Amino acid sequence: MQTSESSISERVIRCAAAWLDNCLVKSCMFKVKIGVSMLHTLAEPFNDMLKQLAMLDTEYVEVVDDGFHTLNNRRLAALNEVAKDHGFKYSVHCPFADINIASPSKPMLNASIRRLKQSMSFANRLSAELWVLHPGQKTGISPFYPDLDWRQQNQSLRLLHESAQTFGLRIAVENVPGKYGSLMKTSDDFERFYRETGLTEIGIVLDTGHANLENQIQPFLNQFPDRVTHLHLSDNMGETDEHLGIGYGKIDWLKLTTQLKTMRFSGIVMIESVFNVSQSLAKLRQLFA
Numbered sequence: 001m002q003t004s005e006s007s008i009s010e011r012v013i014r015c016a017a018a019w020l021d022n023c024l025v026k027s028c029m030f031k032v033k034i035g036v037s038m039l040h041t042l043a044e045p046f047n048d049m050l051k052q053l054a055m056l057d058t059e060y061v062e063v064v065d066d067g068f069h070t071l072n073n074r075r076l077a078a079l080n081e082v083a084k085d086h087g088f089k090y091s092v093h094c095p096f097a098d099i100n101i102a103s104p105s106k107p108m109l110n111a112s113i114r115r116l117k118q119s120m121s122f123a124n125r126l127s128a129e130l131w132v133l134h135p136g137q138k139t140g141i142s143p144f145y146p147d148l149d150w151r152q153q154n155q156s157l158r159l160l161h162e163s164a165q166t167f168g169l170r171i172a173v174e175n176v177p178g179k180y181g182s183l184m185k186t187s188d189d190f191e192r193f194y195r196e197t198g199l200t201e202i203g204i205v206l207d208t209g210h211a212n213l214e215n216q217i218q219p220f221l222n223q224f225p226d227r228v229t230h231l232h233l234s235d236n237m238g239e240t241d242e243h244l245g246i247g248y249g250k251i252d253w254l255k256l257t258t259q260l261k262t263m264r265f266s267g268i269v270m271i272e273s274v275f276n277v278s279q280s281l282a283k284l285r286q287l288f289a
């Protein structure tokens, strides 16, 4: 009797120990993927960006296909060369100057779609892990045609999703605040988008700076813990999209990083500040340690 009791308790202890071991191994194995967006160098010529990129102490890099860094064949070759030498993995941020996937003007819409498809093919040639897309925007004539821009946006996203599939490219839409005319600013907007289109393969890029302007960091993480596939991290004071470094604004970074650790967030945490990039990287590594 005594033997069997002690063997039961021994078994319980052994099970508990194994479970604890497993937890420890898992938590040790969890390592968040921190990357850096080259947005902070967008004012500089492409070749200067390339030099700074080569010096980055990270594996994940987001390139912005716009402005001085607009991609072309020669630049793709240069980026692939740097990636080979340094082991970088790219994501590509779509062009966003004058691009509107919700435009009610057919010639303008077609130009946007053409440019975005070109950007996707560039992303594909960089073997990009992800192509980041901005939502549609309201225009000066939006008030006359309620919901037309929303419907056009969804139609464009369906089209872009089809193109992405032919490339085998993953795409995700970023939350952009309403004050910049965006149609997808809150988690409820994304909920509506998924409900109406069923396009659940399109992920969410949670931009913390943008979300902070709408008090939306928590709603996105609570509502879409599995669909947020990528993060853009920058800070602000809650009024404008300042792209401050991590810890230089009002976002509660301890809370956010703790939450991401608990969630075992497997996407890329991309620093998208324009200021204090190296400090932001150090700060994040400390918070995720």
Ligand SMILES: [Mn+2]
Binding pocket: 174, 207, 232, 272
């Ligand atoms: Mn962003």
